[in-house]
Structures are given as C-alpha cells and as structure tokens.
Amino acid sequence: MSVDKKTVAKIADLARIAVGEDELEPLVGELNNILDWIEQLSEVNTDGVAPMTSVVAVDLPWRTDKVTDGGYRDELLANAPNSEHGFFTVPKVIE
C-alpha cells in the first residue's frame, strides 16, 4: 500500500496540521519509504493470534465512581495562551 498527494492532504487534515502544497510531494516520498519498509509485516502469519492489549499481565484496577480530586480552575488556566472570565477562549465558532 502507498499514499499519494491526495491521501497525504487528507491525513494532514484529519491530524489538523497545515501542510503547504509544496510540502506534499516530499511527504509522499517520505511516508511511502516508511510504509514500504513496514510492508514486510505482511509476510508474518498472524492467523488465530490475539492482538496485544496489555503488555504486562495485570487486571486494570477498579475504584468507586466518585469525585476524589479537583477544584484547580486557576491552575488549569495558568498555562492557557488565552483565557477570559475563568474559561479557555477559542476563535468564534458560531455565526
């Protein structure tokens, strides 16, 4: 499998990274190099093999579903590039 300019533009859009028209062609080459190299995995027979879900054999811990921590509004906002009245701000999304 390989990618073309259209596919790279689409995944860049999905990943929300602005990619200029002039950057697409080099990226096609770079990504295809990596994808070609990864292609060797298709020679491995994985019939009946379960995909790994946990790297060490442990059960995820359970806890009661209740609030145990919080109340850090100002600390959370302290690093925001832009905030007003105790909220993060973003460009206008509703006309």
Added chain:
Amino acid sequence: MTKLTELTLAEARDGLVKGDFTSRELTEQYLANMEQGRELNSYIVETADIALDMADKADGMIRGGNATGMTGIPIAVKDLYCTKDVHSCSASHILNGFKPKYESTVTANLWQDGAVMLGKTNMDEFAMGSSNETSYYGPTLNPWRAAKENGEQETKNYVPGGSSGGSVAAVAGGLAIAATGTDTGGSIRQPAAFTGLVGFKPTYGRCSRWGMIAFASSLDQAGPITKTVRDAAIMMESMASYDVKDSTSVERTVPNYEHALTGDVRGLKIGIPKEYRMDGMPEEIETLWQQGIAWMKAAGAEIIDISLPHTKYALPTYYIVAPAEASSNLARYDGVKYGLRVEGDSLDGMYKNTRAEGFGHEVKRRILIGTYVLSAGYYDAYYLKAQKIRTLIAQDFAKAYEKVDVILTPTAPSAAFALGEKSDDPIAMYLNDIFTVPASLSGLPAISVPAGLSKDAMPLGLQIIGRAFDEETVLRAAHALEHAASFTTKPKVWWGEK
C-alpha cells in the same frame, strides 16, 4: 583529593552520610561544571536556585539522621517530566513556555527522598529520535569524540544518542551525578551505550507515568541513567512506586535493588538469541558480544543458545504502534490549553496553524503515519496486524524464559555517529533501536552496561533483558558484567575553558 564530581552516586551517598562534605558543596561543584559545559547543550534549563534550596534541605535531612539513598544527590531531569513551575516542554516548541502546576510522580518520589534537581535536560522532541537532533532547542553534543588513526581526538561532534541525549551527556560530561531518562523503544539504553553509561529501563508498570509527557503510552517507561549498576539500583528504588493516578502502574512491593548486587552469577542461565546477529553489523559489535559471553561464562553463568524468531519484525511493528499512539496522544496540543497558539481564520485554522508551527518535522511525520494506520480502511491491515505481531514477539520471550533467566545482546548496532550523519534518512535512524525495541514491545526490564570501546575509541554497550518484574536478576547479571568489563575510560574534556 578526588573532585567531588568524579564520585559515583553510591560514593557520594556514603560521603554525605559520613559528613565528608555537604550536599551544598557537591551541588555547587556540579553547578560550576554545568556552567563550564554549556557548549554540550545538555540542559535546556538550569535550576541553580532550586538546586541550592533542595541541597540545604537535604543537608538538614542528613543531619537529622533521615537520609535515604538519594538524599543530597544532584541529578538532572529529562524535560519530558513535569516539574512544578519549571519549564517542562518535552523539547517541543508546541509546549512553548509550559510550566506545569503539578509534579510528576517519579520526580516527586525523588524529591521526597531528598534528591536535588540541577535542571531539565535536552532530548529529541517528544522523545521521537535516536540522536537528540530533533530537539527544538538544538542538538546535544556527545562529550565523547572519536580518536583519529594517529590517536589524536577528532574535532567534529558526535551525537549522544536519543531520545535521552541531554541526560546522558550531562552525566558523561560530569554535569550531573545521574539523570532520569525515559524509554519508549530504547531511549535510555541506546544513549547510555553511546556515552559509556548505565541505562536501565524497568518493567512496564514499575514506575508511574503520571506527569510524564506522553509519547506512546503502552511503551513509555521511566528509568535511571547512571555511572554504575549500583547507582542504577539505588536510583531505581526511589523512582519506582505504585500510583493510583496511573492505572497501568503495578501494585507490587519495590525491593531493595542494591541487595540484589551479590556479585554471584554462578548457575545463572543466560540466553544468546541468534537473531540478534544482523547482516552488516560491524565486526566490533560481534566481537564485544562474544567477549561479554566469555566474561559471563568465566563468572560461572551457563550460556544457552536461544531463538527469538520474530526479532526482525519488532522494528517495523514498533513504527506502527508508536506513531499510532503518538498521533492520539499529541492530539491534545491544540493551542487552547497550554503552550503555543498561532491564530487562524477559524477554530480549525487555529488548530492547523498551531500544530504546523509547533511540531518539528519528525514529529509531524510520525503523527501523519499514525493517523494513516489508524484511519478507516487501514486499521486492520496496519494497526491490528502490528498488535498481533507484538503478541508473537512477547511470546518469543516467554518461551525463551522457560529455559533462561536473562538474555544478553548488544545494546546498539554501532557506536555513536557524527552529528548530521543520519538525520536525512529516517529508516537508518530507526535502525539504531533494532536491539532495544523488542524488550520495549514486550514490556520487559532491560539494562545497558558499558563494556568496551570501538576501534576509534568510542564507548559500546551490552544489554541484559530480564523477565517481567525481575529487575533484581537483571541488576545482578549487569553488576557481574560491569565487574568483568571494568570499563573505566572517561571522555577527554574538549569543551569549556581549556
């Protein structure tokens, strides 16, 4: 008298407790070395005021008889760890100016035990790299330089390995007694091998990942970078803990790792995997490996040939799993909550501009690969397939551990290379991690021990991989290997005032 900065962590600990010197004196010497060593670019931020405050506090703990193994020990912290009110950016521009309001669990454990923070170290951006050349803050230089044929030292610069490149350069250059690193596919072990140091990645789940800036969450693990195996044991004990804030951290007692260093490996079964003999591997790597096998045999260990048949698939598997997880983890950088924001003509435009300017080229490449392998229509062919092969790789190890206690391999396929030598070829760069990635994919503890020099006098390391949560046997074997190799060469100082 030996300079205080030449002491190992264990020697410094003993000297501090005996009252031979104070943590303030030790810390001041390191701060002076850091100033002299700025050319190495190993620190992104130096925290001298914090260090001296912490040193005074540690001296109080020692006077009060409350010293632990880490009390008063000046260490460097990889920029990937969140440290309260101190620059924590994973060497990325997208986290520009980020000073977290909380402390990572691993560093909190170290400070609780009285360790002293000297500063935050340089690294590959978001730990994506094997040479420290992808950092927004510029490359870190390896304190080691090769010898020319006439024996003179080269004048060109070498990479320290990566991603924990700043951490190893700081320790190898005498700018920290030890450092924290993080390892996703080899980011502690490969740079340790490149700089003549010990680098230890414990079992996945041994250390809390809370407060570590995420790269690939099923692989990321904290660990120490130190001068000796004993130092690694002492620091590991402080860093490890069960943490309710990380659901993948494991509730197990942390042993006294230093007690594991018995020096006795008689009867220990050491596996030698034939698949780690790669085509085109330099002869000196093979020679060193054979030497390591001979040393362990002479120490009384039993050498057993084993097979890990899926080894050659580990690296391509890693380059599906890690970018997939990274593309998901790095979705949080949106110009809203922290770090860089670049305005755009809409909300989406702001996201796209911020991420285009904030991420470096290697990080973007991995996000795009990750987005592609997770996208509709390709998920099964790439991501699911890789997770199945990951199961096969882990099963290879499980089978091997029915017959052996640890596995001995080279750490990296070469010595440190010159700056810029591999930065244009991603796959050549990825191949650096060929021997370290299999243990990462399987969550196993693994350590790199300095074992010799290349023909041009650059350090080389050997790796010991153990069973899950059997850090003690890994350390015991590593300690014996270290003893046999008795690697004492130090880099010749070329930086700072001559």
